[in-house]
Amino acid sequence: MSGTRYTILPSPIGPLVLAGAGERLACIGFPAGKGAVTPGADWHRDDTAFGQARSQLDAYFAGRLTRFDLALDPRGTPFQREVWQALTEIPPGETISYGELARRIGRPKASRAVGAANGVNPLPIVVPCHRVIGAAGALTGFAGGLETKRFLLALERGQGAAPPGQLALP
Template identity: 80%
Template sequence: MPDTRYTFLDTPIGALLLAGADERLRCIGFPTGKGAVTPRADWHRDDAAFAEARRQLSAYFEGRLTRFDLDLDPRGTPFQRAVWEELTCIPPGETISYGALARRIGRPSASRAVGAANGANPLPIVVPCHRVIGAAGSLTGFAGGLDTKKWLLALERGATSRVSEQLSLL
């Protein structure tokens, strides 16, 4: 099995951890919150790794990229992978409910399982789980925190300066 390499990318939401093997991205970790990921002892830091992922993520955070084209290697069950694949079909800046996502994958009664798969997404932002919201339109659970979810949606909608000002007041 190839060595897992990792690096960090400074972004407006903090330093993201990028990890994987053979330039195939397996993990994006947030700097804090329940989505915080720290490198494992058997991982090797390589700040030259994932150059294309760093380039595309930087362009995303600058508002110049809305779709990613990266080699990904997420690990999950077939159900989780189906949910994650469908997440990539949600247009930037748009949102859908967990129930709508469950219907899209042909499992209309599986909204809770869809929520669990969303929470297990190892590649947030690139696989945009932040675009899924509660049935009543509320922002619900997100590994990077609700402020980060709000910021990402605002970025995609072209309104980050206002959200950044609000976050600085917190």
């Protein structure tokens, strides 16, 4: 992403990298793990960038926002973009399987391809790939880690989960 602007957003799951061109958000990166994003050499830090995204993510983590309304610029194949669009239609706090997501986009035999597209979603949280689970109901891979996935689902369900790495006190 040449000429990319980025900022760091503190969150209950750790610092998130928000990046893109102009005000169009192209990437949300987790602090560690498979979804970690390191700013490129040609990226420019601008802590005034992505004001709407920062505001909406803060409201989401505070439990006051369930749907995002942002200018997005995800980069992917037409199939990936189709999967990512379908992710935005899963209601907050609900989960579906990869197979169900494949059926919803009219490709019932493409659950593995749907899983692969889900795994490269450049805008986790806003494009809620954390709402997709295994066929048997188990939490499966997530770029931010399974503890983060568990936290996000509990947050959306109003269950007040402790952020990953912290103990919930009675």
